[in-house]
Amino acid sequence: MTVTIYDVAREAGVSMATVSRVVNNNPNVKPQTRKKVYEAIERLGYRPNAVARGLASKRTTTVGVVIPDISNAIIAEVARGIEDIANMYHYNIILCNADMRKEKEIRVINTLLEKQVDGLLFMGGLVTEDHIQAFRTSNVPVVLCATSDVEQSVPSVDIDHQLAAYDAVQALITRGHKKIALISGVLEDLTHYYQRYLGYRKALEEAGIPFREDYVRIGNGRYESGLEVMNYFMELEDRPTAILAANDEMAIGAIHTVLDHGLSVPDDISIIGIDNVRMASMVRPRLSTVAQPMYDIGAVSMRLLTKLMKKEHVEEERVILPHELIIRDSIAEA
Structure with missing residues (x-):
C-alpha cells in the first residue's frame, strides 16, 4: 500500500504539518525532530506526492519542452543547456518529441499544459497562427527556443x-x-x-x-x-x-x-x-x-523562462545570441 504523510507522522510521533515542513526544507524545525522524521521516511520508504504538492501550491516545478526531432544532431546540445539551468533552479523537465509535424506539436503543447507545467519551452521550426493560439490559451509563460514567431509576440531566444x-x-x-x-x-x-x-x-x-x-x-x-x-x-x-x-x-x-x-x-x-x-x-x-551557440540557446531560453515563471523583471524578451563563422577545409580561393 502507498505510504502517506499520515503514516510518516505517526511513525515519527509528530504532526503531519511537521512532516510537511521537513519535506519542504522549512528551516523552522528542530534538528532532532528533523532527524526523527527522516528516519521514519527511510524506514517506510515514503515518497512525497508531487501531484498533491502541486495542487496545494499551484506549482509543479515542472517545465514542458517540445522538440521538433529527437534524431536531429543539434537538439541534444540545446536540451543539455535547458536541463543544466533547470537543475540549477530546481525544475524538472518533460521532454516531448513532435516529429516536425504541426498537428503533433499542437497536441503536445496542449497535453503539457494539461499536465499543469509551470512553463513551456517550444523548440520547433515554423511557428504558425495555430501555435500562437495554443500559447495564448496558456496561463503559464512560454518561450520559443532556437526559433521565433513572425510577429515577435512570444518571448524567444535565437540567432540572426x-x-x-x-x-x-x-x-x-x-x-x-x-x-x-x-x-x-x-x-x-x-x-x-x-x-x-x-x-x-x-x-x-x-x-x-x-x-x-x-x-x-x-x-x-x-x-x-x-x-x-x-x-x-x-x-x-x-x-x-x-x-x-x-x-x-x-x-x-x-x-x-x-x-x-x-x-x-x-x-x-x-x-x-x-x-x-x-x-x-x-x-x-x-x-x-x-x-550556432546551441548550448547557450538552451541555457538562455531556460533562464528567461525561469524569470517569467517567477515574475522577475525581464529587460528583453527577444534575445539574439551571436553566431560564429568557422573556416575549415571545405572552402578555398576560386
Whole structure:
C-alpha cells in the first residue's frame, strides 16, 4: 500500500504539518525532530506526492519542452543547456518529441499544459497562427527556443539567421567566388530557412553578383536532399564554384556528391554550411560552417523562462545570441 504523510507522522510521533515542513526544507524545525522524521521516511520508504504538492501550491516545478526531432544532431546540445539551468533552479523537465509535424506539436503543447507545467519551452521550426493560439490559451509563460514567431509576440531566444547566411556567403565572395549556389530548406519556414535565403541574396546583391534562379534549389534539411540537389548542380552547363547549404547535414550530402563525381572539395567546388553539428568537424574535408551557440540557446531560453515563471523583471524578451563563422577545409580561393 502507498505510504502517506499520515503514516510518516505517526511513525515519527509528530504532526503531519511537521512532516510537511521537513519535506519542504522549512528551516523552522528542530534538528532532532528533523532527524526523527527522516528516519521514519527511510524506514517506510515514503515518497512525497508531487501531484498533491502541486495542487496545494499551484506549482509543479515542472517545465514542458517540445522538440521538433529527437534524431536531429543539434537538439541534444540545446536540451543539455535547458536541463543544466533547470537543475540549477530546481525544475524538472518533460521532454516531448513532435516529429516536425504541426498537428503533433499542437497536441503536445496542449497535453503539457494539461499536465499543469509551470512553463513551456517550444523548440520547433515554423511557428504558425495555430501555435500562437495554443500559447495564448496558456496561463503559464512560454518561450520559443532556437526559433521565433513572425510577429515577435512570444518571448524567444535565437540567432540572426539572415546575418548567419550573409556571413557565410561573404566568406565565399572574399575568396573570389561569383558563381555561388544555395541549397535551401523550405522557404515557408519564415524564421529559419527563408531568413537564410534572404541573407544569401543580400550578400550577392551587395557584391554586385546577379541572382540566378537556377542556382537556388530547395531541400528538406536532410543529408539525402543535399545529395540530390548537388547532383542537379553538377549537371548544369555553367556549374557553380561554391555552395551555401542552409544546414550542415545537407552540406555534407553535397560534399559526398562532389566526391562521387570524382571532383575535389574545395579545389573544384567550395562548400559551406550552417549550424556546426559535431559531424562538420568529422567529415573529410572538414566542413566550414556558421556555428550556432546551441548550448547557450538552451541555457538562455531556460533562464528567461525561469524569470517569467517567477515574475522577475525581464529587460528583453527577444534575445539574439551571436553566431560564429568557422573556416575549415571545405572552402578555398576560386
